[in-house]
Each structure stands twice: as C-alpha cells, then as structure tokens.
Amino acid sequence: MRLRTFESFWLLKNGLLNSYPSLEKNISTEIIVIGGGITGALISDALISKNYKVTLLDKRDIGQGSTSATTSMLQYEIDTPLHKLADIMGEESAAECYKAGIKAIQDLGKLVGLKKIDCGFQKKRSLYCAHNKKAAEDLYKEFEIRNKYKLGVKWLTPAIVKKQYDIVSEGAILSGTAASVDAYKLTHELIRLNVKKGMQVFDQTDISEFDCRDDGVTVITKNGSRVDGKKIIFCSGFESTSLLKEKIAKLFYTYACVSEQNIAINKNIKDTLIWDTQDPYLYLRTTDDGRLLIGGEDSSNNISLFQQQKKEKKSTTLITKLGKLIPGLHFVEDFSWAGTFGSTKDGLPYIGASPEFANALFVLGFGGNGITFSVQGRSIITDLLAGKKNKLAQYYRFKR
Ligand SMILES: Cc1cc2nc3c(=O)[nH]c(=O)nc-3n(C[C@H](O)[C@H](O)[C@H](O)COP(=O)(O)OP(=O)(O)OC[C@H]3O[C@@H](n4cnc5c(N)ncnc54)[C@H](O)[C@@H]3O)c2cc1C
Numbered sequence: 001m002r003l004r005t006f007e008s009f010w011l012l013k014n015g016l017l018n019s020y021p022s023l024e025k026n027i028s029t030e031i032i033v034i035g036g037g038i039t040g041a042l043i044s045d046a047l048i049s050k051n052y053k054v055t056l057l058d059k060r061d062i063g064q065g066s067t068s069a070t071t072s073m074l075q076y077e078i079d080t081p082l083h084k085l086a087d088i089m090g091e092e093s094a095a096e097c098y099k100a101g102i103k104a105i106q107d108l109g110k111l112v113g114l115k116k117i118d119c120g121f122q123k124k125r126s127l128y129c130a131h132n133k134k135a136a137e138d139l140y141k142e143f144e145i146r147n148k149y150k151l152g153v154k155w156l157t158p159a160i161v162k163k164q165y166d167i168v169s170e171g172a173i174l175s176g177t178a179a180s181v182d183a184y185k186l187t188h189e190l191i192r193l194n195v196k197k198g199m200q201v202f203d204q205t206d207i208s209e210f211d212c213r214d215d216g217v218t219v220i221t222k223n224g225s226r227v228d229g230k231k232i233i234f235c236s237g238f239e240s241t242s243l244l245k246e247k248i249a250k251l252f253y254t255y256a257c258v259s260e261q262n263i264a265i266n267k268n269i270k271d272t273l274i275w276d277t278q279d280p281y282l283y284l285r286t287t288d289d290g291r292l293l294i295g296g297e298d299s300s301n302n303i304s305l306f307q308q309q310k311k312e313k314k315s316t317t318l319i320t321k322l323g324k325l326i327p328g329l330h331f332v333e334d335f336s337w338a339g340t341f342g343s344t345k346d347g348l349p350y351i352g353a354s355p356e357f358a359n360a361l362f363v364l365g366f367g368g369n370g371i372t373f374s375v376q377g378r379s380i381i382t383d384l385l386a387g388k389k390n391k392l393a394q395y396y397r398f399k400r
Contacts, residue, residue: 001239004069004339005311009258010184011068012335013289017188019061020195023202023221028228029055031385032219034207035235036060037067038183039363039374041190043235045111046378048194052385055227056191056199057219059206063187065237069339071256071295072371073273073285074108074179075126076101076151079367080347081138083145088346093395095149097348100392102151102177104375109179112186115193119186120288126178126273129161129169129325135277136170143173152176166266166326167274178273180285183371210243212357232360233381235374238340240364246398248350249342249366255314256295257336263292265329274325282321292331294318298341311338342366349373351380351396361385362398 033044036058047054058065076098078085085094112121130136146153154174161169195201209220210232217232234240241249265286275283282296297314315336322331344350349365351373361381365373376392383390 001242001340003065003238005337007335008069008337008339009256009293009335010070010182011064014182014185014188016061017063017185018192020201020203022204023057023225023227024223026226026228027055027200029053029200030230031055032057032217032227032229032232033235034058034219034232035065035237036062036187036191036201036203037065037235037237038063038070038187038371039237039365039377040235041187042374042378043233043363043381044199045190045194046382047233048197048199050382050385054194054199055229056201057205057207057221057227058203061203062191062201063184065239066339066370067187068184069256069337070183070371071283071285071293072181072183073283073368074105074181074372075175075273075369076105076177076372077126077128077175078347078369079343081142082149083142085346086145089395091145095151096391097395098146098149098151100376101369101372104372105177105179107378108181108372108375112181115190117186117189119189120180120182121186122180122288124178124180124271124273124285126175126275127156127161127165127167127172128175129167129172129274129276131169131276131278133170139171139173139277146173146175165268165272165274166329168325168327169276180273180287181371182288210357210360212360214358217359230359231385232357234360234362234364237364238342238366240362241342244354244356246354246356248364248398249344251340251342252298252300253338254295254341255297255311255318255336255338256293257315257318257333258287259292260332260334261290263290263331265292266326276325278321282318282325284322291334294322294331296321311336314338349377349396350398351377352384352393352398354398
C-alpha cells in the first residue's frame with residue numbers, strides 16, 4: 001500500500017536518522033512488535049519498561065510509513081464531536097474517551113521530558129473555528145457539553161477570535177490542552193533508546209505469514225526467516241486493514257504543505273493548533289523551525305497518490321482557504337505532500353484483541369488523533385498482557 005508521497009516534510013527535515021539490519025536468520029523472542037512507526041515505538045517502549053523481551057520488525061526503514069507524513073497535531077478532540085459520540089455510546093463513556101485524550105497528551109509530554117528527547121514537543125492550545133453561522137450553532141452545543149465535563153474549554157466570540165488570532169470565524173472553542181511534536185524524530189529516538197536497553201530491531205523485514213496459535217506465535221519473513229514468540233502486537237498502521245476481515249476503517253488521502261521558515265504570523269497562532277468546521281476541513285499549526293503547516297482537503301483514494309498535479313492542486317486549494325481564514329497572510333509554500341489516512345465509524349481506535357488472531361493484540365489509532373490514541377495504547381496493552389481490566393479497552397474493542 002502507498003502510505004505517502006515522497007516529499008514528506010519530516011523525512012526531508014531530519015533525513016534517515018538510524019538504520020537497522022534486516023533479519024537474515026531464525027530467532028525467538030517474547031513479544032513481536034510489527035511496525036516501527038510512532039505506534040510501534042511507543043508500544044515497544046511501554047513493553048521494555050515492563051521488562052518484556054521485545055523484537056520489533058518493519059518492512060520499511062524506521063518511521064518511513066505514515067509517521068513521516070503526519071502533521072503531528074496532538075489533540076484530545078476525537079474526529080466525532082463529543083455530543084455525537086455521546087449519542088453513539090452514552091454521554092459518560094464518550095466524555096471518558098475525550099478525557100483519555102487529554103491525559104494522553106500530558107503523558108506524552110512527561111515521557112518526552114523524562115527521557116529528554118529532542119523532538120520539538122511543544123504544549124499548545126487548540127482553537128476549533130466555526131466557518132459559518134449554522135456551524136457556530138452546532139459548535140456552541142459542542143462547547144456546552146465539553147464544558148459540562150470540565151474539559152478546559154472557553155467559547156470565543158467572532159470578535160475575540162479576530163482580535164486575538166486575526167482569524168475570520170463565526171465563533172470558536174478554545175481548548176487548553178494540545179501539543180505538537182515531530183513524530184518521526186520521536187519514533188527514532190524512542191527506538192534508539194530501547195535498543196540500548198536490549199530491544200532487537202530489524203528493518204527492511206517484510207512479514208508475509210502470521211501463524212497465531214493458542215500456544216504461541218510465529219512470523220515468517222518474505223525471505224523465509226522466522227521469529228517465534230509468545231505474542232504479537234500489531235502496530236502496522238493503515239496496512240493492517242488488509243490483514244483483517246472485519247472492516248474497521250475507510251481509507252482516503254489527505255494533503256499537507258509547509259511554508260518557508262520565519263513566516264510572519266500572529267503570535268497567538270504560534271501556541272495554538274487551529275482547525276475549522278468546513279468539510280473537508282482546514283487545519284494549521286506552526287513547526288519548531290518557524291514554518292506554518294497547513295493540511296486537509298481529504299479525498300477518496302481512487303486516484304493515484306502519486307499524481308503530482310493532484311497534489312499541487314490540493315495545496316493551492318489549502319493556501320486559498322488559508323487566505324480566507326487569515327486575510328493578508330503571506331504564505332509561500334516550501335514543500336507539499338500527501339498520505340493515506342483512515343477513519344472509523346465512531347472516530348475511536350481499535351486497540352486490543354481481534355477474534356481473527358490468537359495471541360495477538362492490535363494498536364490501530366486511525367483518524368486525526370492517531371498519535372494520542374497510540375499513547376493510550378501503552379497502558380491498554382500492558383494491562384491486557386498482565387491480565388488486568390482496562391476501561392478504554394472496552395470502548396476501543398473489535399466487533400463493537
Ligand atoms: C498527512 C497526514 C496528516 C496527519 N496528521 C495527523 C495529526 O495531526 N495528528 C495525529 O495524531 N495523526 C495524524 N495523522 C495520522 C498519523 O500519521 C498516524 O496515526 C500515525 O503515523 C500512525 O502511526 P503508525 O506507527 O501506527 O503507522 P506507520 O507509521 O504507518 O507505521 C506502521 C509500520 O508498520 C510497518 N508494517 C506494516 N505491515 C508490515 C508487515 N507485514 N511487515 C513488517 N512491517 C509492516 C510499515 O512499514 C510501517 O512502517 C496524519 C496522517 C497523514 C498522512
């Protein structure tokens with residue numbers, strides 16, 4: 001599956017940070033983690049911290065899947081608004097999922113601080129702007145329910161949004177918890193630190209067969225090497241959809257571009273993730289090297305992801321929309337890219353066991369909150385492995 005176009009910003013910015021050998025022999029381990037993106041990096045780190053013996057395998061180089069294409073906005077807001085999620089699963093449970101997002105952002109900040117990882121992690125706020133009057137009515141309803149559950153929100157009138165952010169809107173929810181990060185660098189750093197603690201990593205190691213039995217698991221690579229273990233944790237991103245019979249997500253493409261460095265922008269935008277209520281939506285954030293990153297314009301995946309013309313047209317549309325949101329802003333594009341994206345029926349991830357695979361657990365954080373969901377996967381997976389109950393695992397279960 002094509003996960004992204006070539007010019008993904010983080011890869012260009014950081015280059016190839018670490019390379020690992022491919023697997024050329026048979027080995028055995030305790031836990032096999034499939035996937036060396038941000039999810040595999042976070043989950044294997046949690047497993048190593050609980051003293052499991054872990055082997056991580058990836059068919060690409062580390063971080064070269066969706067992780068190098070992400071715009072890495074860390075938000076607690078799920079793609080499904082809280083008032084709609086409440087209709088699906090009940091208000092209390094929906095609010096719990098939202099609160100878990102806030103905790104995940106705080107937990108990731110602590111992890112990065114504790115391990116002193118230089119990955120551009122910045123605490124931010126998040127501003128969700130209504131693009132017209134009807135959207136503002138719905139958004140105000142959303143504000144009320146978030147406020148009821150004390151999610152740290154304020155309602156900003158159109159005049160205040162304009163005054164504080166230079167943004168044209170019909171009103172907005174300002175949330176106090178959000179962050180941004182360079183997920184590609186974070187992935188590499190976490191994996192590098194855990195290799196020092198004994199984790200085995202093999203890249204360019206494509207797993208073509210999974211034998212998940214009641215007494216253990218075996219994976220076989222395309223070149224015939226095998227790994228025996230007790231459990232598999234699938235952190236294999238959007239490509240996992242082709243492994244499962246259960247239809248867990250719809251896949252499409254999404255687009256992003258970054259400006260040149262040192263863009264002249266309202267100082268409050270530097271500390272705030274912005275997104276709007278349009279469909280397809282527009283979102284923006286600054287980067288730690290002084291650029292503005294904008295994204296959105298999701299479209300179906302029945303076009304070629306590599307159509308240069310399509311990508312260029314999409315970034316022109318994004319820049320035009322940006323001009324309407326922030327009139328007078330001078331945005332000069334440096335790079336643009338596109339990537340595969342997925343959404344689930346309720347905006348929640350799939351984390352836990354699928355009845356289709358014995359002795360395996362999945363961490364599939366699809367949607368706009370992929371990274372915050374992967375952070376939540378850390379305690380879910382370690383709890384499930386330890387035989388403990390986990391409330392979130394109930395909400396994020398397969399066959400729901
Ligand atoms: C343009 C864009 C913007 C985005 N913006 C955001 C955002 O703002 N916030 C957010 O939270 N999320 C965002 N996302 C989503 C986010 O990128 C993903 O949730 C996240 O990167 C998923 O990480 P992952 O590790 O699960 O998947 P990946 O990074 O794709 O890693 C999975 C790895 O598994 C490996 N693998 C798969 N199958 C096999 C196999 N059979 N054998 C061996 N290895 C295998 C792959 O090679 C891959 O490296 C965005 C995505 C895109 C494309």
